[in-house]
Amino acid sequence: MLGCGDSSQAPAPTPSPPARAQPSRALDNLSDLPPAARRAFESHPEDFRPLASPGPNDWLSVHPEEPQSVGDFWLAGPNRPGADGRGTLYIQPLGVVPATDSLRAFASDYFALPVVVLPTLALSELEVRRRHNAGREQWLAPEMLGQLEQRLPADAYAMIGLTMVDLYPGEDFNFVFGYASTRNRTGVFSLARYAGEPRKANERAFKILAHETGHMFGMAHCTHYACIMNGVNHAEELDRSPLSLCPVCLRKLHRQTNFDPAARYESLLSRYREADLHDAATFAQQRLSRIEE
Ligand SMILES: [Zn+2]
Numbered sequence: 001m002l003g004c005g006d007s008s009q010a011p012a013p014t015p016s017p018p019a020r021a022q023p024s025r026a027l028d029n030l031s032d033l034p035p036a037a038r039r040a041f042e043s044h045p046e047d048f049r050p051l052a053s054p055g056p057n058d059w060l061s062v063h064p065e066e067p068q069s070v071g072d073f074w075l076a077g078p079n080r081p082g083a084d085g086r087g088t089l090y091i092q093p094l095g096v097v098p099a100t101d102s103l104r105a106f107a108s109d110y111f112a113l114p115v116v117v118l119p120t121l122a123l124s125e126l127e128v129r130r131r132h133n134a135g136r137e138q139w140l141a142p143e144m145l146g147q148l149e150q151r152l153p154a155d156a157y158a159m160i161g162l163t164m165v166d167l168y169p170g171e172d173f174n175f176v177f178g179y180a181s182t183r184n185r186t187g188v189f190s191l192a193r194y195a196g197e198p199r200k201a202n203e204r205a206f207k208i209l210a211h212e213t214g215h216m217f218g219m220a221h222c223t224h225y226a227c228i229m230n231g232v233n234h235a236e237e238l239d240r241s242p243l244s245l246c247p248v249c250l251r252k253l254h255r256q257t258n259f260d261p262a263a264r265y266e267s268l269l270s271r272y273r274e275a276d277l278h279d280a281a282t283f284a285q286q287r288l289s290r291i292e293e
């Protein structure tokens with residue numbers, strides 16, 4: 001189970017240096033791929049930044065994590081899309097939520113799987129513990145996953161709950177943006193902390209959706225590059241992380257769905273232009289030109 005959010009309520013941990021990953025060794029053998037697909041997983045210093053040393057309140061200072069190579073990922077035996085007839089991603093609105101159309105279209109382009117938005121499930125239907133913390137009502141994320149598991153459609157590869165209520169994963173956290181299982185096909189994310197300018201709020205929603213869904217594909221947090229799969233402890237760290245997958249995490253997704261890298265960047269490029277996400281659009285354009293070189 002992996003949550004991302006503010007654990008500053010925890011007693012100050014002894015800072016220990018995070019494991020520094022070796023990106024070049026984290027990839028698997030690409031020699032079977034056609035040259036254009038292989039170029040999609042080649043790093044380029046202008047496109048991918050190394051993960052900066054974490055500040056004292058950043059995720060890796062508070063939660064030191066081991067790197068997960070593509071080989072580690074594969075050996076762990078993640079759930080496979082399409083196996084047992086489970087090939088659809090579901091978004092389950094929990095209470096009234098905005099923007100499900102754009103989130104659905106984005107997730108479908110990002111993960112190259114069909115995505116379906118389910119009818120809204122009223123919060124009053126959920127048996128989930130709550131607490132009050134710093135003036136907010138918060139819902140216990142692991143129990144929300146339990147409620148989703150009971151309602152998992154038979155053809156669901158995974159199902160992510162989307163809610164406006166604030167989430168916490170346990171008493172040692174102030175809150176989490178999202179929470180997901182790498183095994184049980186369920187995750188949840190909250191839009192409670194994204195108030196503000198709509199373009200920014202939309203970008204944050206895309207980021208958390210991509211990050212938590214990445215966990216449901218079996219990806220652990222990324223320590224190889226600045227990447228959407230980096231753990232994030234607070235909003236500033238979330239804003240700092242790119243919306244894109246680094247070469248290592250992109251390859252993990254590719255092992256799962258065997259998407260065409262150029263076609264994926266092309267559809268994301270129009271999605272990002274539509275949403276006015278300039279940096280993400282520039283990145284997609286840049287990667288396309290490297291693949292098509
Ligand atoms: Zn996470």
Ligand SMILES: [Zn+2]
Pocket residue numbers: 222223224225226227228229230245246247248249250
């Ligand atoms: Zn990564």
